[in-house]
Amino acid sequence: MKKKRLSLPHFILISMILGIIVGILMQKHADIANTYIKPFGTIFLNLIKMIVVPVVLSSIISGVISMQDIKKVGKAGVKTIVFFMATTVFAVTLGLIFANLLNVGSGYQLSGESLTYEAVEAPSMGETFMNVFPSNAFEPLASADMLQVIVIALFFGAGILMAGEKGKTFGDFVDSATEVCMKVMEVIIRLSPIGVFALLVPVIAENGPDVLLPLLRLILVCYFVYVLHMVLTYSTLTKFFAKIPILRFFKIAMPATVMAFSTSSSMGALPMALDCSEKMGSRRDISSFVIPLGTTINMDGTAIYQGVCAIFIAQIFGQDLNLAQQITVVATAVLSSIGTAGVPGSGMIMLSMVLQSVGLPLEGIALVAGIDRILDMGRTAVNTTGNMACAACISFMEDRKEGKLPPSSKQAAQ
Structure with a gap:
């Protein structure tokens, strides 16, 4: 009988567990982890960054071409944005509810030391809208400005369709x-176990129990809501719209979710998310459009983080947020998810916007800044899982609309 080989997801999980164990053992030697182990993770991330822009540009153009109708692109885009906005509203609301119920900031007292955090000014909605449209077709490719890359891809994809027969050569x-x-992406993905291990070890080595324990309640509440949102929201939506069983969805999505968790980068997990979506049964033309768009505007995990942190900071400063203020938090989190898309460190910028909207001191961000990487790993995993859920739902909705699927999907029959 032939021995069954371990799959890539298993290798990734094993490397993640080993990374945590080695990281704990190296807590007193974080400098060694950073000097000799982290570079391999950095090389892996560099390879991911190298392929992300070509994958996004070519796959979105290819996806638009395969739809063969500009009207279809517009309809899929509207459904995608509605999906992302609705799940973001639910995510931040869920974060607020459980942060209140579990009193996330109770028992904390500020010391006399002054807490400082220099807020980075977030771009206005007007500036964000203008910056989406590039003045140079090559600069966004070099700087990896994904919103602008997506816009370039959409324009060129539409141009190929409008050119008809003359655009066929470029389309091919x-x-x-x-x-x-x-194919290049597949080669890089095979290096994932090494990359995950090399990235996790220094994170765990630097953020040991001494750093995590004082803020353990905040971390536990955030992660509780992260998991709850993925299980409650995404599995329900994929089960209802795409007829994908819950366990099947998470089993197929797991490699991309683990990658996002390990790298704290939706962009870094994008190639694997595309691969997982295809295995899930999502149409390539839909997932190639939805997932790259989701990496820039889908911020469910970040929205949960904002809601929980807003209550946490309010409670440790002895302030209560009333219902109107908490509704303001929801509205600000949803709008800022688009307003800060593509901005480095967007989680912190979005949190500062939320705190300002309800009159909470920005100094509170200094309390969570030290563990932001730990929280960022979870919220990035949520965002990436949401992108795959959206791709599955939109894909199957489009298939049913076009009469390509019976009332129950292929996955349900398996």
């Missing part, structure tokens, strides 16, 4: 480029 080139990018 893009399809070929997409396949090449996917």
Whole structure:
């Protein structure tokens, strides 16, 4: 009988567990972890960053071409944005509810030391809207400004469709480029276990129990809501719209979710998320459009983080947020998820916007800044899982609309 080999997801999980164990053992030697182990993780991330822009550009153009109708692109875009906005509202509301119920900030007292945090000014909605449209077609590709890359891809995809027969040659080139990018991506993904291990070890080594224990309640509440939102929201939506069983969805999505958790980068997990979505049964033209868009505007995990941290900071400063203020937190979190898309350190910028909207001191951010990486790992995993859920739902909704699927999906029959 032939021995069954371990799959890539199993190797990734094993490397994650080993990374945590080694990180704990190296808590007194964090400098060694940073000097000799972290570089391998950095190399892996660099390879991911290298392929992300080509994958996004070629796959979105290819996805638009495969729809063969500009009207279909517009309809899929509207459904995607509605999905993301609705789940973000639910996510931040869930965060607020459990932060209040569990009194996330109770028992904490501020010391006499002054807490300082220099807030980074977030771009206005007007500036964000203008910055989405690039003045140079090559600069966004070099700087990896994903919103601008998406806009470039959408314009070129639409241009190929409008050019008709004359655009076919360019379209064939893009399809070929997409396949090449996917093959390069497969090679890089095979290095995931090494990358995950090398990235986790220094994080655990630097953030040992001494740092985590004082803020353990905040971490536990955030992660409780992260998991609850993924199980309650995404599995329900994929079960209802795409007829994908809950366990099947999470089993297929797990490699991308683990990758997002390990790297704290939705962009870094994007290639694997595309691969997982295809295995889930999502159409390539839909997932190639939805997932890259989701990496820039889908912020469910960040919204949960904002809601929990807002209550945490309010409670440790002895302030109570009334219902109107908490509704303001929801509205600000949803709007800022688009307003700060593509901005480095957007989680902190969004949190500062939320705190300002309800009159809470920005100094409170200094309390969570030290464990932000730990919280960021979880919220990035939520965001990436949400992208795959959206791709599955939109894909199957489009298939049913076009009469390509019976009332129950292929997955339900398996």
